[in-house]
Amino acid sequence: MSMKQQYGAQKDSYHTQIMIKSTIIMIVCIILTLICLVPIFILLVNATHSHTELAENPSQLWFGSALKENLNILLNKLPDDAGKAVTRVARQYSSVFSVGRGYFNSLIIAGCTTVLTVFFSAMTSYGLTVYDFKVKGPAYTFIIAVMMIPVQVSSAGFVRFMYSLGLINNFIPLIIPAIAAPAVIFFMKSYMKSSFPLEIVEAARIDGCGEFRTFVTIALPMMKPAMAVQAIFAFVANWNNYYTQNMILKNDKMMTVPIMVSKVLQFDKNVNYGVNYLCIMLSILPIVVVYFILSKFIIAGVALGGVKE
């Protein structure tokens, strides 16, 4: 009897311990969640306040009613009787931050680079896995070796070179280099190594299937999971790329979302807080929405990347 009591007490204390631990973890997690979400929430809130409201009380904590007003300024759709000051602000912002054009350009660049990166990386890793040829080993070593070289290292030469080729203000220097993505090849190669049976290639050859067709019709579908993961990361990375895009693109017809945001940030005169916040909000909106739709998949992808390396 006494033993049972003692055992029970121990079990209780064990349970309380876990309860306490779980509560602490819960609290920490909630705090971290707040730290992650509050800046975004404030961003949304402030985007709905006018400049005057924000200048009078910058610490707005709940939504205001000026979203439409800010949007009209940003889109330069002001009523005819709007004052010259606000017209000036509207012209300034709309000339730099043209939402539709920014989305379109970013989408083109991120879309094309994603397709190129994923396709050519799959192709290269396929070539390195399936075929036996003299430089195969050195080629792979080379790819691993250059995987870590930062972009900044060659950027001075890159810009000078593109300048001499007349490729400033051109999407080509931003899109074509995506064909060569060493890190993606590394990932895909290890994926193929573990989950692509070479016998399939031989079987296809026996059926008289051409090499390139084998790759497109048989290998690519089998690599879908790896490609999907890499496609998402490639898309996000290129959508968010500021450094290279900012060096190459100077024409306002070609501005992408990150450059537009940085230009808004650079305004030294006629700054309008509400519109500032609206610009930032619009710049992150598409990617955040897509993220929440695909979040489970993306997180599984990150985890996969972690295991593979």
Added chain:
Amino acid sequence: MASAAQSRIKSISYAKYGYMFIAPFFLVYCFFQIWPLIYTFILSFKGNQSGNADFVGLDNYTTILFGQGMAAGADNTRQEFLQALGNTFVLWFGNFIPQILLSLLLAVWFTDAKVKLPGKGFFKIVMYMPNIITAASVAALYVNLFGDSEYYFVNSLIANMGGDAIKFVSDPTISKGMVMFIQTWLWFGNTMIMLMSGIMGISPSLFEAADIDGANSTQQFFTITLPLLQPIMVYTLVTSMIGGLQMFDLPYLYHSGANFSRNLETVAVYIYYNFNKGTVEQANYGYAGAASIIIFAITAVLGSITFYMNRDKDEIAKKQQRKRAEKQQKARMKQGGGLTI
């Protein structure tokens, strides 16, 4: 029939297809990466500003590393570069340490089967979210929230509570702290998920055995989780370090004046600023090139170290054994040869 076809296929050489499949990568890489790198290398031996066409040998390197060069401001250039290098490491270190500690703690908690945590999936999603937001937008957001005076969100809250405005953007120390915080904010979710997948890759039987032996969770963490997480930790360390070396968007855009903040000048910012100063006569291509090549060297060293640390130890041992055996054999043959002559 099949075997005949098979042998026919075997006899065909497919090597050329191998070259064809990898050719696009190498052509594009050489054109857009290797040649610009060589170009940068060449630039690093050329002069700056009005002397941009002259070859100056190692002058740029001696200037930015040792402060001895032709320009009157050689030593100032060295100081600026070294400060940028220092800032890079300080900013990287200051975000990596909290980031890895926080991520490790969360990863252990999230993978602990004994802890009942509702909404785990939600927490993971929210904590990863900052990572996908455009860094330029993040910088803009924080500059607008944390501006120096009470006309910005945070300082207005502080002012309402009766405090003095804190210079989150222009103060040299506080602004560094802010960039560290933002970097941690951006990356801890990513690191956490990677570490979690690492922990989940550890065989559960190890933990069960430890449970039976009466090891508490702290002991389990230090004796099982941490040692087995080493490869993935090293990987995180290296990727983060290389990411740290190219840290640009945040330090460059986190400022309030017309120019970037010198207090946050990293090497990447230094390079960008020097080659992007306007006309060829205004830019310092030489310094930018030399700084790039130095960063390249640092990356190469760091990369080799990791490569060395992460190499497959068993395979290397085998290789060494094979080599030793070969050597012995050679030596024996030599001896034998010597005898016959």
Added chain:
Amino acid sequence: MSKLKRTLALLATFAVASTAFVACGKKEESNNSSADNNAANNSVADDNNAGNDANSDADSDVDSDVESDVDSDSEDGGDDTPATGGDISLPDTDDVLTIVCWTDSDLSNMFDIYTPVQASEVKYQNCGGNGTEASTQYANYLNSGDDVDLFVAEAGWILNYINDDTMSAPLSDLGISTADYADAYQYTVEIGTDNNGVLKGASWQAAAGGWVYNADIAKEYLGVESEEDMQAKVSSWDNFKATAEELKAATDGAVTMTCTLPGLWQAYSTALNASWVDGTTINTSIAKDFTEMAKEYADNGYVDPSIEQWKTEWENWGKDGKTLGYFFSTWCLGEGAQLDTCCGTEGNWRIIQGPQEYFWGGSWLCVSPNCNTATEAANFIRTFTCNADTMEEYALYSGDFANNKVAMNKIIADGSNSNSSLGGQDQFAILADVAAGIKMSDSISKYDQNLKDTFLTILKDNINEDTDTIVEKFKAQALADNTDLS
């Protein structure tokens, strides 16, 4: 080991291969560009056949004319050649006039009142979020091959662009010569002229500055009733400081004399009348002079050194009654410009000359060598920089001090301008003498923007250090940035 060798060999091979590629690319490019040139030349020739009878000989004649004009100008200060349209040698192949600028706040007034004569559209092309940023972005934009006809450059960095023939073309290519600027404020012509005496930039404004103060505050704390009294109280820098002290005592430090250091700098640096650079040597004496003054003003609370010029806190100080006045240049005084955003349209603000006649910035229109809307570009430049009638209209519409003595004198004489934000004052009348007295050309260099930005940032961040440390820090940074200087 052999693996490494093989990798290296491979690397070398590809390097060679890629170099070959590059050579191809370059050759192709140069071929293309020469083809373009031919095309351009042909089209010019066509135009010439159609209308003008200019040929390459005529071009060089125009150039030498311009040079001699400049010479005679600097001697006599004027020229009696009538301002007629010269020959246009740049092509007219495009129907969109593209003007590159950073924010269009300067240009928007022009766009409002300008009607294209030939082009279907006058387009604004953004290049950078502020002037400093634009100065770094222009170089790559202007030669990228994208359409550019005219570009706007600021006094602080214009010399980098007008002294580079790949970036800018002489105004004579549009048939505009120095003779067209007989009524302009002379310094704008001098700055727009490059090292070889070729006119390459034309300004639409004479960027004279004044001091705008809050009359209510002045009356309440200083007992000042009229603009004349206020001017007497700030007529020199000593008086300015004494008044600042008086204001501080009267308000218990709640109201500063003026808001920021950069504003003070603009006015004070004119008094120094010295260049940032003597030859290739940095002149630290102006930095030292101003640092001493700035520290004194900051220590005594006459300014707040932490306020960022132009930003919202700067604007709000005026609205919130925290500062007595601002240093405003002419381009701040238009409707909807800084005057309105800082002082509000209902405030009781007045403009006076202040302690110092000074100028602040100013922008020039320059022609790109790739200009292909020449007639329209020429007309645009003429409309805003040398036509008295249209410039009068522009000045009245924008509130900007137009770069034409005839137009401005007419406005002042007619009394046709009254600024409602300044209680109906005519700012042109106040600034006319200042504009006439601006001597800027000797004291500008191509390093100005860089050195000024560097100095003001270092001053703001280190205001609590002693003067020598600040000057040293500034010099160190300036030298690190500019290898040409010593």
